[in-house]
Amino acid sequence: GAVVSQHPSRVICKSGTSVKIECRSLDFQATTMFWYRQFPKKSLMLMATSNEGSKATYEQGVEKDKFLINHASLTLSTLTVTSAHPEDSSFYICSVGKYYEQYFGPGTRLTVT
């Protein structure tokens, strides 16, 4: 498998502020990481694919200027939610791609007030 950490686990922020979420691959050099969003009792929706050293590939309907993704090293990818609004409140989960498999981080619960 792969060990993936995510920080913070929970964050509450005010509307209009930005929040950065970090995803780390602790035991594997990941050229590819993925960012997902999960609403309560719903499935995982892929937001973007993050490739080390290049621009992220965003899924249709995901605003790349709002959800900034940086994958500057083989062990770290960050997701910044800019100018957050209450509708951005959700569970954000990253994952590491290892060959065909994906291993998930513990998730970050974002609440925007």
Added chain:
Amino acid sequence: GENVEQHPSTLSVQEGDSAVIKCTYSDSASNYFPWYKQELGKRPQLIIDIRSNVGEKKDQRIAVTLNKTAKHFSLHITETQPEDSAVYFCAASMGGQNFVFGPGTRLSVLP
């Protein structure tokens, strides 16, 4: 693009019975089909997977079958235990990219 359907959405079984969850996919180019278990508030955990060059794979009480022609794959859990209670997601992928997840099945194992 790929579309993954999953049935049933909820499933209740008695402890010791078997549970079967079925998924269908639309894109014949998909070649990797993992199953994840997610407990409330936790991360999804990979429990078993299958590639398109294999028809069946088993790991202790868990098995997955794949029918490429019909584009469907199933998860089989035998001798269910209360700790098997969780939400299970299937997914389809092309070579570890472009993962599309099913809507999930909430499994309850009743003691």
